[in-house]
Amino acid sequence: MIGYVLRRAFFSIVVILIAVSTIFIVVRSLPGNPAQLLLGPDATPAAIAKLSRQMGLDRGLLVQYGYFIEDVLRLNFGNSSQFGEPALSVVMARVPASLELAGVAMAMVLVVAFVIGPLLATRTGSKLDHIVSGALMFVQGLPGFWVGLLLLLFFVDRFGLLPPGGRSNWQSFVMPAITLGFPFACVLARLTRDGFVAVLRSGYVRTAQAKGISEWRVLRKHCLRNMLIPVITVGGVQLGMLFSGAAIVETIFNWPGIGQTLLNGILNDDYSIVEADIFVFAVGFVAVNFLVDVLYAYIDPRIRLGRS
Amino acid sequence: MATELVLATAQQERPAPRRVSAGVLHEGRPMRFWVSSAVVLAYVLAAIFGPLFTHFDASLNNVTQALIPPFGHKGDSGFQVLGTDWLGRDLFQEMLQGARTSMLVGALTVVTSAVVGTVIGVVAGVRGGLLDGFLMRLADVQLTFPSIVMAMLIVGVLGVSVLNVVLSLSLASWVVFARIARAEAVRVRSLPFVDASRLLGGGTVHVMRSAVLPACIGPVGVYMTVQFAYVVVSEAALSFLGVGVPLSDASWGTTINGGEAYLGSAWWIATLPGIALAVLVTCISIVGAELRRDI
């Protein structure tokens, strides 16, 4: 187990390193002076010269990379050309908003999935099951950004129920959360449905029923345990989509999170922000994946007990 | 890693529908398969031939014709089936052009990533050893990072163009093909007929060509359909955000992007391409899911 954890930790660090190195390569491959790019079009020649020296632009590429890594480790990404403040602090200030949204979205997903899943499982093969399962499959494939626009169209424009954007009261969470989470909700709902069906059909239930326990209690007790592994597995991967989706959702709904910040940085050539944002993304993403992996290993004894 | 399970679980079908008949390969597929295939085919044909017949002028700036709703007309503009956009361009023509762009990106990306991924997977699977370990670690790393974010970065920094979109989406997609190919390679390499090949003097390359690659074609081919849908949606998303194809190219994503500002007044600009996209993706999913039953 310890070996596995260490290996995953090492792997995580490698991923962050690669993500960060990618930015390095990308920025260096652009035409023009990297220092100027980072400082933006309004930079003074003196500032550019100073930064150029600090970045080691007059030395070899390897030295530059060294300085770059050193800066990253010191969490120094320079100042944002858009905001004039340290890029990392700008990004970090936006993190809570993204986390809140993700949290709400996850909560919604879990509620939906664990309501629909068992509901369908107890009515397998029925018309309801067919229709809802088909609908889930259809909805799952819908493009997220489009769904977001549809929601805007109906709830804001036609019916004026919800605020058009930005993060304010609880209502402002509704549409972004739905847009962010609906694919995951569909996948999870179908997953729980199949899982519950499998358990219901298995021996557990018949024994329990023979003992006189109600179906619902059986579901609760046995299914939950077995469901944990696939849910976490799927959750781990879907998390990636959650992060990706954040950029889109935050843009549509004008949500002040790191996704929107990244996009604006890219569109405005603010490379300091881009670097800082990718770094935060990478760290967050990798950290979550790592936790999921460890949790997964903990629950699945096969991994824990020896994987050669 | 966890991906395979996701793929497997995400493909778990709703309760099996009644089939027409239980039969060999091309018989006995449910109705929805044929309908979906027909729809997808229609899209492809429209994408290839549509813009030839209708001439979509991207630079048209005919504000007097702008924002006409579907089935409406203004003045002597003629009959616009789906209305016009904010520059007075016929939306139907725009969507046809968009179909072409989106599908082109989709096809190029899928073919590129399938070829690259298969080669890598086959080499890793047949050679094994350190090379295999290295390539698979690389794949894991690639997989760990969310593809849209990566694509945003690449396109955003390198510039909006069809090529960059294809490049970045290919980067995101090759891993899946590599894994499929590798799995087939590992399965096939230990089969007796491969040993027989070696005894007849066949080297590694010969084995890859005659035994492994033919075995990969089936699973890889089927997965290409799934990836195609994913890529088309991703391209639309990227274009919508402004980091996809150039806004001057008509893609469904860029059209929706333009339509966002007119959501209240001219809802059709943003919604109709989305519907087209949703229908295409759904049909591809159905076709792909059905084909996957064969493997």
Place this chain on the structure above:
Amino acid sequence: MTDEMVLEARDVHLRLRDRTKKGRVRRGEVEILAGVSLELSRGETLGLLGESGCGKSTFARVLCGLSPVHSGAVRFHSRVAGKGEVSPPTLGIQMVFQDPYGSLNPRRRVRDILAEGWQINRSLLAKSDWEARLRQLVTDVGLRIEHLERFPAALSGGERQRVAIARALSVNPEVVVCDEAVSALDASVKSQVISLLEEVQSRTGVAYLFISHDTTAVRQLADRVAVMYLGKIVETGPAETVFASPGHPYTHTLLAAVPKLRPWRGGSRRPGMVKGEIPSFASPPSGCRFRTRCFMAQDVCAALEPPETALSDGHIAACHFAGSAGLEQVAVSIGTTRRAR
């Protein structure tokens, strides 16, 4: 049948990495072949008998050059492969495999499967001669010309093995290793294929290494026999001699397990002579490997590895009691040796 030696293995050892258990030879390694020596002469059939899992197939792979040798040597004519080497697979040795369904490429027609050797080695046969040769090959193994156009899926198990044999013959080998080639076939088909093998041998003079756990099949085909147990050869000799009066207890047990065709002919048998399960390669018994299941086992068997005892001309058995009266008594009682005189 000349004495010209075509293929020789001398004291071959092979170790594999054992992922499940720790081996005794070296940590993490298990010795599959513990010093195997064999000789095969031109045109002869050597039967290799043994239970499933005793290392016969592994040995076959080593002979063909599909697996490397850890120590010892494999010699085919002048090509020698020693420690650590894989003798490059040579067209002179071909193999027919056990699994009829895995031994043919499902995506190729029979004609392409048979022509593969010529495709790879262009100098073997001129392209213009392929068609004629294909037809000849196919009819030689008892199939029809139209079989050339078929895919393996359309062939039965017996037909597939015929194709496999034809494929092996397509490059005119001197040795064909039949690794349980008939074991997966139905009884009637089995005898047909065995007859085919005999017929091919008389026509082409090819030598066979016929590997099987089926004593009846080996009896039919073999000129000489070697018996293998847990990675070691325990007995070798002319087939008639070995089957009439086996020198090793293990051979006795193998033969005793064969259902008698005419049980009323007498000789009380005690079937189920073998005690216990085959030990694992990871921890073979000390001294004689067979002692844990042997009806003759004594203390000396645990202490010393049995020497190779020559029983008669060309007949060798590795047992402390080879040729002893005690062994013969037991053998008679179980009916594997007819009481002399």
